[in-house]
Amino acid sequence: MQNFNKNDIYIVTGASSGIGAKIVELLNDNGATIVAIARNESKMIAIRKQCSYPENIFIEINDLVSDITNLPEYIKNLKDKYGKFKGIVHSAGIIDFTPLRMLDPKRIKEVFDINFYVPIMLTKGFSDKRCNVGEGASIVFISSIAAKTCEKAMLAYSSSKAALIAAAKVISRELSSQKIRVNTLCPGDIETEMTKKLEEMRIGHTNKYPWGYGKTEDVANFVMYLLSEESRWITGQVYTIDCGSI
Numbered sequence: 709m710q711n712f713n714k715n716d717i718y719i720v721t722g723a724s725s726g727i728g729a730k731i732v733e734l735l736n737d738n739g740a741t742i743v744a745i746a747r748n749e750s751k752m753i754a755i756r757k758q759c760s761y762p763e764n765i766f767i768e769i770n771d772l773v774s775d776i777t778n779l780p781e782y783i784k785n786l787k788d789k790y791g792k793f794k795g796i797v798h799s800a801g802i803i804d805f806t807p808l809r810m811l812d813p814k815r816i817k818e819v820f821d822i823n824f825y826v827p828i829m830l831t832k833g834f835s836d837k838r839c840n841v842g843e844g845a846s847i848v849f850i851s852s853i854a855a856k857t858c859e860k861a862m863l864a865y866s867s868s869k870a871a872l873i874a875a876a877k878v879i880s881r882e883l884s885s886q887k888i889r890v891n892t893l894c895p896g897d898i899e900t901e902m903t904k905k906l907e908e909m910r911i912g913h914t915n916k917y918p919w920g921y922g923k924t925e926d927v928a929n930f931v932m933y934l935l936s937e938e939s940r941w942i943t944g945q946v947y948t949i950d951c952g953s954i
């Protein structure tokens with residue numbers, strides 16, 4: 709069990725659903741303060757109600773793709789409101805199934821906006837020394853095994869998640885002098901709204917996983933470790949969480 713305290717303030721994107729919501733819950737159970745970002749306010753209010761210390765969860769409604777260029781300034785404003793951040797977890801993302809013959813630059817850009825540009829620009833803001841606590845701070849990107857499996861019709865999604873892995877490695881090197889750690893997780897199929905969409909389109913992959921789909925806590929528990937001091941010597945790494953499927 710990792711221990712955090714109220715002064716440890718973490719930003720979590722994608723906080724209204726699935727993996728991000730579970731990360732909010734676990735961080736809160738373990739005593740941290742969370743700035744939870746997503747578009748759906750009612751879902752975040754419902755999640756906060758179920759948490760152990762709802763007073764330590766601050767909801768920020770934001771369509772993160774609406775002004776990507778100004779996301780560093782957005783982080784600076786959040787710092788002025790809440791204080792310096794100990795970490796950020798990038799869970800907001802969208803899935804896409806468009807075969808090459810139907811892809812156009814507009815769709816590729818929509819997928820890259822939220823899956824790649826948003827986490828990078830938020831990290832640019834976070835890495836400003838005025839916005840983070842310095843030594844002990846930790847950044848976690850949620851990529852996907854799709855970056856490695858590269859299945860049909862997943863060009864935009866897989867490419868966006870592969871780009872994120874490369875960017876995270878570069879950022880880990882650039883931030884090592886500040887002693888900020890940067891790591892990436894690549895989950896396989898986890899039971900969330902996202903995988904419901906796969907099932908609806910009859911492209912679920914349950915049979916790839918000997919123990920069935922993963923649960924949100926399978927990813928969130930790893931995130932907790934990567935945010936905590938217990939992983940103090942771990943940076944620049946990419947971890948696959950997929951029940952051994954690849």
Ligand SMILES: NC(=O)c1ccc[n+]([C@@H]2O[C@H](COP(=O)([O-])OP(=O)(O)OC[C@H]3O[C@@H](n4cnc5c(N)ncnc54)[C@H](OP(=O)(O)O)[C@@H]3O)[C@@H](O)[C@H]2O)c1
Binds near residue numbers: 723822
């Ligand atoms: N589930 C899986 O099997 C799986 C596997 C590998 C990797 N992943 C990755 O894990 C992350 C979380 O996935 P999930 O399954 O938890 O997905 P999810 O349940 O569909 O949740 C996606 C989250 O992203 C937020 N989001 C999407 N667009 C946004 C925007 N423009 N602005 C702000 N927030 C936005 C959504 O919030 P609002 O709609 O409220 O804005 C929601 O909270 C994603 O990056 C995904 O690619 C998932």
